[in-house]
Amino acid sequence: MHILTAAQTRAADQATIQAERITSTDLMERAAMALSEWLLDRLARQAVHIFCGPGNNGGDGLVIARHLHHAGHAVHVWLLPANAYSSDFTANRQRLPADVPCAELDVQRLPPLPAGAVLVDALFGTGLTRVLTDDAATLVHYINQAHLPVVAVDIPSGLFADAPQPADSPVVAARFTVSFELPKLAFLLPQNAQWVGEWHLLPISLDKKFIHNLPVDNYFVEAAFLRGRLPYRGKFSHKGTFGHALLLAGSKGKIGAAVLASRACLHAGVGLLTTRVPAVGYDILQTSAPEAMTLVDPAQDHITELPDLKPYAAVGIGPGLGQDDVSCKVLRQLLQEATVPLVLDADALNLLGTHRDILDLLPPDTLLTPHPKEFERLIGEPARDDYHRLEQFRGFAQQRRCYCVLKGAYTALATPEGVLYFNSTGNPGMATGGSGDVLTGLLLALRADKRLSALDAALLGLYAHGRAGDLAALETGQAGLVAGDIVRFIGPALHELTAPVLGL
Ligand SMILES: NC(=O)C1=CN([C@@H]2O[C@H](COP(=O)(O)OP(=O)(O)OC[C@H]3O[C@@H](n4cnc5c(N)ncnc54)[C@H](O)[C@@H]3O)[C@@H](O)[C@H]2O)[C@@H](O)CC1
Ligand SMILES: Nc1ncnc2c1ncn2[C@@H]1O[C@H](COP(=O)(O)OP(=O)(O)O)[C@@H](O)[C@H]1O
Numbered sequence: 001m002h003i004l005t006a007a008q009t010r011a012a013d014q015a016t017i018q019a020e021r022i023t024s025t026d027l028m029e030r031a032a033m034a035l036s037e038w039l040l041d042r043l044a045r046q047a048v049h050i051f052c053g054p055g056n057n058g059g060d061g062l063v064i065a066r067h068l069h070h071a072g073h074a075v076h077v078w079l080l081p082a083n084a085y086s087s088d089f090t091a092n093r094q095r096l097p098a099d100v101p102c103a104e105l106d107v108q109r110l111p112p113l114p115a116g117a118v119l120v121d122a123l124f125g126t127g128l129t130r131v132l133t134d135d136a137a138t139l140v141h142y143i144n145q146a147h148l149p150v151v152a153v154d155i156p157s158g159l160f161a162d163a164p165q166p167a168d169s170p171v172v173a174a175r176f177t178v179s180f181e182l183p184k185l186a187f188l189l190p191q192n193a194q195w196v197g198e199w200h201l202l203p204i205s206l207d208k209k210f211i212h213n214l215p216v217d218n219y220f221v222e223a224a225f226l227r228g229r230l231p232y233r234g235k236f237s238h239k240g241t242f243g244h245a246l247l248l249a250g251s252k253g254k255i256g257a258a259v260l261a262s263r264a265c266l267h268a269g270v271g272l273l274t275t276r277v278p279a280v281g282y283d284i285l286q287t288s289a290p291e292a293m294t295l296v297d298p299a300q301d302h303i304t305e306l307p308d309l310k311p312y313a314a315v316g317i318g319p320g321l322g323q324d325d326v327s328c329k330v331l332r333q334l335l336q337e338a339t340v341p342l343v344l345d346a347d348a349l350n351l352l353g354t355h356r357d358i359l360d361l362l363p364p365d366t367l368l369t370p371h372p373k374e375f376e377r378l379i380g381e382p383a384r385d386d387y388h389r390l391e392q393f394r395g396f397a398q399q400r401r402c403y404c405v406l407k408g409a410y411t412a413l414a415t416p417e418g419v420l421y422f423n424s425t426g427n428p429g430m431a432t433g434g435s436g437d438v439l440t441g442l443l444l445a446l447r448a449d450k451r452l453s454a455l456d457a458a459l460l461g462l463y464a465h466g467r468a469g470d471l472a473a474l475e476t477g478q479a480g481l482v483a484g485d486i487v488r489f490i491g492p493a494l495h496e497l498t499a500p501v502l503g504l
């Protein structure tokens with residue numbers, strides 16, 4: 001899915017209006033009708049108070065008021081006084097049945113809101129041009145202080161769709177944000193979660209061809225985008241078909257990271273896996289991941305030597321590695337010698353951050369998987385906000401010609417071309433130690449599979465990791481989920497993405 005800017009969203013609305021030969025009022029009716037249905041599916045008998053601004057977001061609110069009223073709900077409409085109103089606002093103001101209570105708000109004397117009411121925020125949408133002030137700001141504070149559930153239409157009022165805003169800007173804190181057709185970048189950023197709440201998208205048949213041809217550098221990745229991209233396993237496949245991966249992981253006290261990454265790699269379909277661990281990890285790994293071959297380092301507690309790389313189709317390094325100087329030497333040597341795809345995680349990334357000269361050795365197309373803190377260490381500069389972090393992230397992948405993952409609720413992948421792909425799967429149950437190690441093993445298996453491009457391997461891996469976490473959570477609940485549960489569901493998650501034989 002494309003992630004459009006506010007300006008592109010307006011253009012897509014216009015293109016749809018022209019292509020379908022409909023009016024903007026028709027499109028508003030379609031969008032607001034869909035939102036009304038969404039509300040009707042969830043409302044019990046609560047009174048609904050709808051706050052409408054002067055533009056088309058307010059117009060949506062008026063259409064919703066009409067539909068809810070016709071469906072028998074008690075609706076109250078509150079209008080924010082303005083000097084000018086959009087034509088679709090005015091048209092729908094006229095269509096509002098006379099028996100729907102509708103009043104202009106006097107912000108000096110805001111009415112008390114009844115307990116148990118549901119609020120609909122239709123003040124401002126993507127037409128917001130600046131931070132809210134004066135009456136609009138007062139109204140936002142009033143809505144937020146009511147502590148009632150708020151459903152925001154299209155976007156919480158006051159929130160910019162695709163740009164940061166000054167601290168303390170007034171923004172409606174919605175319980176739900178219900179938007180149209182495509183997600184907005186603002187929804188995907190942790191700093192906006194306090195306002196966006198849980199977001200939903202409603203399809204309104206915007207012009208697909210127009211959207212497809214828009215130049216975008218941010219995508220939201222769902223199953224439809226990936227389904228069939230994972231090649232099926234041919235009848236006469238053998239171990240060699242799927243590659244032999246080498247994993248360098250674990251140190252004393254962190255052999256579990258090597259175990260989790262190894263098990264994930266195996267469950268993701270790798271042909272052969274060799275895991276290099278320090279001597280302390282030998283028995284543990286052989287017992288808990290017997291399918292992996294164990295290559296024991298001469299040192300007891302840390303990995304100190306790089307094995308011969310010739311047999312391997314891809315190499316992963318980092319989970320539980322520790323940041324010992326000798327392990328740093330191994331990392332340096334790996335970056336110098338490797339001619340196959342690399343996956344770098346955890347302490348390998350921390351070592352890159354503290355020994356910045358080795359960053360220059362990163363082979364092109366290397367896959368790095370930092371979480372935000374590791375990313376900060378990697379580039380050595382804190383981000384001002386989530387938007388700034390995304391631009392640092394995009395720039396890093398472009399400058400280093402690598403694929404970089406930024407882990408989180410909507411894990412992002414940056415490509416060497418500077419395109420960002422946001423993953424749609426996963427759940428807060430995965431915020432548990434070892435989830436990242438599982439991702440590293442999974443990605444390593446896909447990078448060892450020569451049939452996959454670097455981009456497809458990364459996108460499929462991120463999606464399958466989150467999907468496996470979602471399937472696991474169905475069984476364990478979110479709190480009960482541990483990283484090993486994700487491993488158990490990697491197989492089913494990948495199966496969903498596998499190309500059917502004959503493409504049927
Ligand atoms: N035909 C369309 O274009 C469709 C638009 N839709 C809705 O229309 C919305 C966009 O509508 P508009 O472009 O009219 O914009 P909005 O309704 O978001 O806001 C525009 C109005 O707010 C004022 N305004 C902007 N920033 C302000 C600020 N900081 N303080 C005070 N006033 C401010 C503008 O002067 C203008 O009057 C979408 O978010 C969506 O809800 C949907 O109905 C789908 C179809
Ligand atoms: N709230 C969340 N929603 C979805 N996925 C999450 C969430 N929290 C964490 N994850 C996923 O779990 C993994 C955690 O990785 P990481 O921070 O490296 O953990 P660890 O170092 O303990 O293995 C990442 O892939 C991340 O995307």
Ligand SMILES: [K+]
Nearest residue numbers: 121124155157
């Ligand atoms: K809104």
